[in-house]
């Protein structure tokens with residue numbers, strides 16, 4: 001502990017152990033003549049005001065950064081920073097969200113750093129956290145709750161000449177407006193939405209009594225179209241993946257896979273000699289000898305779980321379907337979908353390439369059922385990513401959100 005803090009700590013202990021009269025006796029004469037100016041001693045665990053000059057700073061918590069580092073960066077003493085962070089870890093186990101603004105009050109210098117006096121921030125709209133010094137010199141954490149209204153908010157209106165700006169003009173936060181357009185783009189060209197088509201969406205929303213509010217993700221997104229079929233999406237979690245699902249999609253159809261690429265099978269499922277690694281190994285999928293740039297289609301309706309580089313597989317798209325089925329499309333030259341998107345059977349998800357461990361352009365297509373590779377050519381499964389029971393629950397959720 002820095003020398004200054006030790007002195008203050010001892011002074012605080014001395015003040016506590018002395019009877020009040022003794023404390024008064026040590027006070028300057030002019031103060032005892034005007035007793036009204038002597039404030040009553042605060043409770044032991046109340047925050048104490050720092051003595052001497054202070055510096056107030058504001059910093060925002062960036063991604064992957066911890067409060068301790070943030071405090072040290074502002075110039076706070078390392079031990080003080082560690083102690084304050086410890087208290088926060090216990091009180092806010094979920095962590096402080098990225099971008100949270102932290103107010104830091106620094107006191108007198110202790111070597112190259114400054115004594116940490118107070119830290120405050122709001123990890124959510126519902127409460128504020130303050131860490132400050134008490135009379136013993138140690139830190140105490142206080143949590144102040146605020147009443148919040150967490151009812152989701154619904155927005156409706158005409159699409160107008162520009163759907164995005166119509167959404168924004170009706171009060172939809174930019175992020176939710178983008179999410180809405182992305183969902184609709186998976187089915188239609190959003191530039192061709194008629195001006196009198198109507199949008200209807202529900203977003204997660206938190207409003208504090210202090211007037212602050214924060215818009216969360218899109219829960220429900222619908223487009224009521226005059227001259228075409230309506231589109232509806234509901235936020236839902238399937239197989240650990242959260243995305244926007246269509247409650248009107250058909251349930252359990254067993255018409256098998258769509259062919260992911262228009263090309264011949266060049267290597268089938270099973271044991272073979274690996275063309276590069278030169279040893280016999282189990283080929284966990286099938287290869288299609290397609291030309292570079294040939295479009296690759298989703299074998300079935302699903303959600304994009306990944307579209308990224310996957311080691312020897314190169315650029316890979318992974319889709320999650322119903323009943324624990326996953327498909328993957330490897331060695332792609334480029335992607336046509338982003339993670340989290342809902343894709344339909346036959347929709348283009350990428351293009352054939354030779355990325356990763358590959359001897360030339362081809363598509364390596366794999367199917368896994370409950371984590372185990374199965375022969376894609378012998379596989380047939382439900383077309384929709386949800387079973388009928390799951391769909392019933394999803395439809396009920398859509399009804400519930402339409403009642404907001």
Ligand SMILES: [Zn+2]
Nearest residue numbers: 285286287364
């Ligand atoms: Zn292969």
